[in-house]
Amino acid sequence: EKNGFAHFMLKEIHEQPRALRDTLKGRLAGDDSAVVLKELEIDDQKLRSLRKIFITACGTAYHAGLVGKYVIEQLARVPVEVDIASEFRYRQPLIDEDTLVIVISQSGETADTLAALREARRLGAPVLAVTNVVDSSIAREADHVLYTWAGPEIAVASTKAYTTQLVAMYLIALHLAAVRGTITLEERRAIIKELKQLDSRAELILGNGHLIKDLARIYGRAEDVFFIGRGLDHAVALEGSLKLKEISYIHAEAYAAGELKHGTLALIEKGVPVVALATQKNLFEKTLSNIKEVKARDATVIALAMEGQKELEKVADHVLYIPPTNPVLAPVLAVIPLQLLAYQMAVVRGCDVDQPRNLAKSVTVE
Ligand code: BG6
Numbered sequence: 001e002k003n004g005f006a007h008f009m010l011k012e013i014h015e016q017p018r019a020l021r022d023t024l025k026g027r028l029a030g031d032d033s034a035v036v037l038k039e040l041e042i043d044d045q046k047l048r049s050l051r052k053i054f055i056t057a058c059g060t061a062y063h064a065g066l067v068g069k070y071v072i073e074q075l076a077r078v079p080v081e082v083d084i085a086s087e088f089r090y091r092q093p094l095i096d097e098d099t100l101v102i103v104i105s106q107s108g109e110t111a112d113t114l115a116a117l118r119e120a121r122r123l124g125a126p127v128l129a130v131t132n133v134v135d136s137s138i139a140r141e142a143d144h145v146l147y148t149w150a151g152p153e154i155a156v157a158s159t160k161a162y163t164t165q166l167v168a169m170y171l172i173a174l175h176l177a178a179v180r181g182t183i184t185l186e187e188r189r190a191i192i193k194e195l196k197q198l199d200s201r202a203e204l205i206l207g208n209g210h211l212i213k214d215l216a217r218i219y220g221r222a223e224d225v226f227f228i229g230r231g232l233d234h235a236v237a238l239e240g241s242l243k244l245k246e247i248s249y250i251h252a253e254a255y256a257a258g259e260l261k262h263g264t265l266a267l268i269e270k271g272v273p274v275v276a277l278a279t280q281k282n283l284f285e286k287t288l289s290n291i292k293e294v295k296a297r298d299a300t301v302i303a304l305a306m307e308g309q310k311e312l313e314k315v316a317d318h319v320l321y322i323p324p325t326n327p328v329l330a331p332v333l334a335v336i337p338l339q340l341l342a343y344q345m346a347v348v349r350g351c352d353v354d355q356p357r358n359l360a361k362s363v364t365v366e
Contacts, residue, residue, distance in 0.1 A: 007353045009155035009247070013339050014206055016160045017199040020332065022149035023164040024195065027171055032192045033185060035174045039146050042100070042126060047179045050100050053080045054125075056088040056116045057104035058363075060158040060242065064104055064130075064165035066235035067331050071169055074328065075183055075191075076176035085112040086366070088119070095123040102128045102172070106153060106161035107362035108136020115366070117141055130168045132161050146172070155354045156361050157246050159339050162239065163202075166332050170195060194326040198333065201323040205336045212340040215302060215318060219273045220348030225250055226268065227338075228257040228294070229277030230287050236331045237277055240338030247356050248346040257290040270298035275338070278305040278312065279322065279330040291315055304334055 005011035027036055053072060055065035062084055069080040083093070085103070089112065095101065101120035105113045108131035117138060120127050129142035132150050139145045148164035174191060177183045219225070225244060227237035234256045241254035255263060257276070268274065274294045278287040288311065291301055295315060303316035312319045322333040346353045 012160045017202045019150040019160040020199045023167045044179045051098040053100045055082045055102045056085045061104040063239040068169035072173040075173040077182045085116040089116045095125045099125045101125045104130045106132045108133040108138040109362045216344030225252045226274045227254040230257045230283040233277035236334045243342035268297040268299045274299045276303045
C-alpha cells in the first residue's frame with residue numbers, strides 16, 4: 001500500500017500533484033475567469049458585508065491558516081485573524097454576525113478545533129470548515145464545508161493535506177475577491193492560470209528530490225536548524241520547522257527574517273544550518289540582507305528561491321530553486337523541498353518517520 005515508497009510520508013509527498021489537481025477539480029469556471037464554490041452557500045450580499053474573518057486550527061492546519069490570512073487579506077481586503085484552536089476557544093473572541101469563522105482540520109476530529117467551531121457557532125458566526133474527511137465531526141457540525149481531496153493521509157506528519165488546504169485558501173480568497181470586487185478579472189485569471197499549473201510544477205520539484213537527499217547526508221546530524229523568511233515565506237518557514245521537529249527531533253526554530261536580529265541571532269554560530277526562504281519578489285532584497293547577516297556569523301545557508309535569483313549563489317552555501325509562479329502561490333511549491341528535507345533528515349537519523357514518538361495523527365482529547 002506504500003506503492004513502492006519506503007514510508008507513507010514519502011508516498012504522500014509524491015501524491016501532491018494529484019491531490020492539488022483533485023482539490024481544484026470542478027471548482028474553476030471553464031474559461032478560468034472564476035472560482036465556483038457550490039459548497040459555500042453564503043449569499044454574495046453577506047460576503048460583501050463581512051467585516052472580519054477568523055481562521056482557527058491546530059498544528060499544520062494552523063500554518064495553512066497563516067497563509068490563508070495573508071492571501072485573503074491581500075486579495076479580498078478583509079481583515080483576518082488566525083488563532084490556534086486551543087487559544088481561540090478560551091479567549092472570548094470578538095465575533096458578531098458580520099464575522100466568518102473558518103476552521104481547518106485534516107481529520108475533522110481534532111478536539112480543540114471542534115470546540116472552537118462550537119464556540120464560534122454559539123457566538124452566532126457562520127462556520128466554514130476546510131477538512132479532508134467526508135462526514136467527520138467537524139464537517140457535520142459546520143454550516144458550510146469545503147473538502148480538500150488529498151485522499152487518506154496515513155503518516156502523522158501532514159504533507160498533502162497541508163498543500164490542499166492551501167489550495168482551499170486560494171479558492172476562498174479568489175471567490176471573496178470576486179464578490180467584493182477587490183481584484184480585476186485579469187488579475188483573477190492570471191492567478192487561476194497559475195493555480196492550474198501548480199501540479200506540474202510540484203512534479204518538477206519532486207523530480208529533483210536527490211538534491212535534498214544530498215543535503216540531508218551533509219546536515220542530518222545538526223543539532224539546531226533555523227528557518228527564516230518574510231511574508232508568506234515566514235508562514236512556510238514555520239511549517240518547514242515543524243516538519244523537521246516532528247519527525248527528525250532536531251531542534252528547529254522559524255523566525256520572520258527581519259526579527260532574528262531582535263531575537264536569537266546570538267544562537268547563529270559557525271556551521272548552524274539556516275534555511276532561508278526568498279521566494280517573494282517584493283521582499284527579496286530585504287531577505288537577502290538577512291541572509292548576509294547570518295552569513296556574517298558563519299552560518300551555513302540553504303536558500304530556497306524561485307528560478308532566476310542567481311544572486312543568491314554568491315551568498316548562500318546551497319540554493320534550491322522552485323519553478324517560477326505567482327508569488328501568492330509560492331507556498332505550495334516552497335514547502336515541498338522542506339517536506340523532503342525533514343523526511344530525508346529523519347531517515348538519516350534512523351527515526352520512525354511515519355510514527356514519530358509522542359504524536360498522534362488525530363488528537364481527540366483536549
Ligand atoms: C496533530 C497532528 O496532533 O494535529 C498534526 O500530529 C496535525 O500533524 C494537527 O497538523 C491538526 O490535525 P487536524 O486533523 O485537525 O488537521
